[in-house]
Amino acid sequence: MHETPVEMTVNGHAVRHVVEPRLTLADYLREKCGLTGTHLGCEHGACGACTVLLDGQAVRSCLIFAVQVDGQEVTTVEGVGGEDGSLSPVQAALRECHGLQCGFCTPGFVTSITALLQENPSPSDEDIREGLSGNFCRCTGYQGIISAVKRAAGVNNPTA
Template identity: 80%
Template sequence: MHELPVALSVNGRDYHDVVEPRVTLADFLRDNCGLTGTHLGCEHGACGACTVLLDGQAVRSCLVFAVQTDGREVTTVEGIAGPDGELSPVQSALKECHGLQCGFCTPGFVTSITALLRDNPNPTDEEIREGLSGNFCRCTGYQGIVNAVHRACESDRANAGELDPAGQQ
């Protein structure tokens, strides 16, 4: 099989490589970029563990070929943390609300929640459950994850100055 060139930005860093057309974005990120935070679970797009942001949209990286991302921007879980490695509000909230256990699904949840909150900064429980319905966790009962989304919303609003010091709107 012949190889094709691919040039994309991952977490703000440019990557140029040559890959076989069948290489998935997930494999490219892990093998060619050394970014192993993107986890592969089912490799059929059902579990959500491999979710990344492609031009800001949450996608299953196991269903996208690396060559399809030529000229595009990818954000992985490694790119969601702050520049000095501090946790994002979503990551902090998952930690505080015990929204993770073994951690295998966590990267997919972090990227999915990040996209969800960008599009809907104050979702209801129903909207959260719908927005995360493509992410599976076999360890938690999901309530900690839902609580974490609400906590991340509160943190974002507090950082934006929308809450007074007592946490009231």
């Protein structure tokens, strides 16, 4: 199989590699970019662990080929926080509300919540549940995660 050049912006940095057309975006990020925060769970798009932001929209990186992302902007969990290593409001809220346990699902939740709050800064409980319905967590029972979304929404929108 022939290889194809691909260029994209990942976490604010231009990257360029030559890849096989069948390489998924998840594997590209992990193997070519060294960004292992994007986790692979089911590799069928059902669990949400591989969720990244593609031009600001939450997408399952296990379902997209890297060549399809040529010229676009990708944000992984590593790019959500501050350049100085500070936590984003979403990350801080997950920590404060005990929305984390084993951590395997955390990167997908962080990026999904980030996208949700960009689209809907003051989500209702129903909006939160629907917005995160594609992310599975087997440890937390979701209550801490839902509380964290509310807290992060309040930080982003103090009148909420």
